[in-house]
Amino acid sequence: MSIGVGVWGTGNMGRASVAAVLGHPELELRAVLTSTAAKAGRAASELAGDGGRGHTDVTITHSDDAADLVDRGCSAVVYAASGDVRPDEALEDIRGCLAAGLTVVSPAIYALYDPASAPVEVREPIERACRSGGSSLFVSGVDPGWGNDLLPLLATGLCHDITSVRSLEIFDYSSYDQEFSVRELVGMGKAMDYEPPMVAQGVPTMVWGGQVRLVAEGLGVHLDGIEESLERVALDTDVHTAMGLFEAGTQGALRFEVIGHVGGIPAVVVEHVTRIHPSVAPEWPQPASGAGSHRVVIEAEPRLEITVEAEAEGGNRAAGGNATAAMRLVGAIPWLCEADPDLYDGTQVPLEPGRGRFVAPNTTT
């Protein structure tokens, strides 16, 4: 019997999550919730593009009430509404879903990617809701997410004499369909004295420190501590993108690391290189091709380098990354529904193979 699933939020991750649920043979899409009244009544399948065609007659509902998911027969929900600018509200929505007995997966709450190191005031109410609802929560994505917990740890199993594990996101954000994040949070196109919130002191560690700790724990090593590094570069010339103009002299690229030291040596590192045009800071790491790559580099015997380039929505790399994030979350739902009520991290939840998801080419038309 299939598991009834709802998707809450219809932005980039909500869209990818609808497609992921529709493409999973053990799941059935039963509801899509939006906070935007104008989206209500539209067919949910429209969100999934070609993948949704003919798959569902679910319509989008204007609601912020977990009871609407339960009433529509959902046992699980992908909470894909933004937690970036409304973390407390998003956490409260998730708490309500868990208390109502729903299994919850979400990319939205950065403090809960590594629940064991989450602040107690964040973790405890969620733990109580899991206990009272008999439900579980898994917060993950691509980066943070499988790109810097599961993938590097899996790859370390192929190596010995490991001296460092580094995961990188190398992206040109000019095609990222999230102008607010690109300009306001990441600071692209802002004066060089603007402090982008995403890289304000302590924020990278809040967001990615859990991933560093999970990898260290998986390797069985004790971290001396976690440090951050940050470099920013201005644009030499004006750059025109689908989001408009990014002026010469404003921020055109940034590079940060979240570094876990062992014995004074950088041992587990998460690195981001983010540009608004491929020509900026050419000496920094580059994607293998196109607009973006996720990469894992393990200094070990053998030295291992894995580059992942996902594409979706007509070759878009940002949408490709989001699609993998959605599938990591959605694919976890059957396992979570059977698990003991709890909060789980990316090293505990297995990445199940795509059994039943193969589609012979002549059945797609």
Ligand SMILES: NC(=O)c1ccc[n+]([C@@H]2O[C@H](COP(=O)([O-])OP(=O)(O)OC[C@H]3O[C@@H](n4cnc5c(N)ncnc54)[C@H](OP(=O)(O)O)[C@@H]3O)[C@@H](O)[C@H]2O)c1
């Ligand atoms: N770790 C990862 O790999 C990863 C990747 C991508 C995103 N994320 C995280 O996932 C979350 C969603 O990202 P996204 O790229 O999908 O963002 P997005 O495209 O901006 O979509 C977010 C959606 O949240 C809903 N929303 C916005 N403001 C709201 C409010 N005040 N109240 C209720 N709902 C509101 C809106 O959907 P409706 O109009 O339908 O309500 C909006 O479309 C973010 O927290 C982001 O940081 C993580």
